[in-house]
Amino acid sequence: MREDINNHEEDYHRIRDTGAQVIQGQEEDPQYQQLEQRLNGMDRGWYELQKIWDSRKNFLDQCLGFQQVMRDGKAVDAILNNQEYTLAHIDQPDTLAGAEKALKKHEDFVSTMEANEDKIDGVLQGGQRLLDNNNMYSGKVQEKMEAIRDRNRKNKRRAEEVSEKLRDNRDLQHFLQNTQDLTVWINEKMLTAQDTSYDEARNLHSKWLKHQAFMAELASNKDWLNKVDQEGQELMESKPEFEPIVRGTLTDMKKWLKELQQQLQSGEEDVKDLTNANILLKKHQMTENQVRDRAREMDELQEAVRKHGGSREDQPELEAEQQALQSEFQLLLTPLDQRKGRLEAAKAVHQFYRDLADELVRWVPDALGKSQEHGHNLQTVQMLLKKNQTLQREIEGHQPRINEVSERGRRMASAAGAEARPEAERIVEQLQELEEAWARLQEETAERRRRLNGSELAQQYYNDAGEAEPG
DSSP states (O other): OHHHHHHHHHHHHHHHHHHHHHHTTOTTOHHHHHHHHHHHHHHHHHHHHHHHHHHHHHHHHHHHHHHHHHHHHHHHHHHHHHHHHHHHSOOOOSSHHHHHHHHHHHHHHHHHHHHTHHHHHHHHHHHHHHHHTTOTTHHHHHHHHHHHHHHHHHHHHHHHHHHHHHHHHHHHHHHHHHHHHHHHHHHHHHHHHTOGGGGSSTTHHHHHHHHHHHHHHHHHTHHHHHHHHHHHHHHHHHOOSSHHHHHHHHHHHHHHHHHHHHHHHSOOOOOOSHHHHHHHHHHHHHHHHHHHHHHHHHHHHHHHHHHHOTTOTTHHHHHHHHHHHHHHHHHHHHHHHHHHHHHHHHHHHHHHHHHHHIIIIIIHHHHHHTTOOOOSSHHHHHHHHHHHHHHHHHHHHHHHHHHHHHHHHHHHHHHHHHTTOTHHHHHHHHHHHHHHHHHHHHHHHHHHHHHHHHHHHHHHHHHHHHHHSOO
């Protein structure tokens, strides 16, 4: 289309220049004045064409940007799906070689995850550009970005947990391998110590030398035994199975709670319009989902502390920390509900403004515009009477909508006034403007019907008089 416009641009300028030359010095001639008017009309048409093309291009650019982000988002979804599947199917082998192989495989997988961060960041950056440019699909883009961020964070956290478990399993298998090797060696030496041929009198000197060598081997391997014992003690003290999970969860929840507290204490959000209200409510809904997930984790954490920590010296500390976290969590629920209420109230206000604008800017002026014609002959007047009757029926049919908007506005104004919110006065003013415009529309259509009825009688009289005149 742009190419077609450009192809005709030369023709446009040629006609414009030729016309200007023709009318030059002929400003008083009616024919040339008519030509000048047509040239001016052509100028306006050319300007409107450019404007329409620019608007259409902007619309298509926004659509293209949105589709590109959603396409790239699908590719990232496939990456995240693969990560989630892999992280959900992790084995912990019961041999040292298998444990080391599993850890190496997971480290390679983590490297692949890190390599895919550029693709994920690319989609998020592309989505942010659309948000910064106020793309018409900003709500869907914001929702997609939040979903990708959330899944990516969960996969990273899960990958770290798996790494820790696989390292612990490798250390455990290393210890078990050492104990197995030591057990085999001890069993072999037990057989040697129980050899009855030592009691025979023959070759006493040779057997005494063998016994000395046996005792020396036992002494030299005592350090091995001590090392295995120490490794086992350290493993039991530093890596009980539940402790990394409990401590990690406590730390994660504290961080999450702190962030949520800061978010709830940051003051009321500046809800600019209906789209912004919907986006903020969507984000709040995601926060509520996170709160429900964390509540389940809190219950699991409490059970883990109760079940696994009874024999530990730091059990009271763990329980106190967990209970303090539970109390902080409960304190967040009320401000969370209050924030949701504020956002829903703000959305209702902006929805009211939108509905009000639809009536004041679109429907009422359009209906008023239909009521300005009066007609110049009987046929036209009768046609306009039918149109006016249709318009009055439309107004009657639209009355419930006006009533609903008005009633909603009055309730909102009353609630806002009771809470001393600043929008109360604006709601009352706009509500009054709507009611006055609606009353004016009804009065105008009724008055027009009276005028048209009078005009119909007059036109009928003129027709009858004309027919009565002699030919």
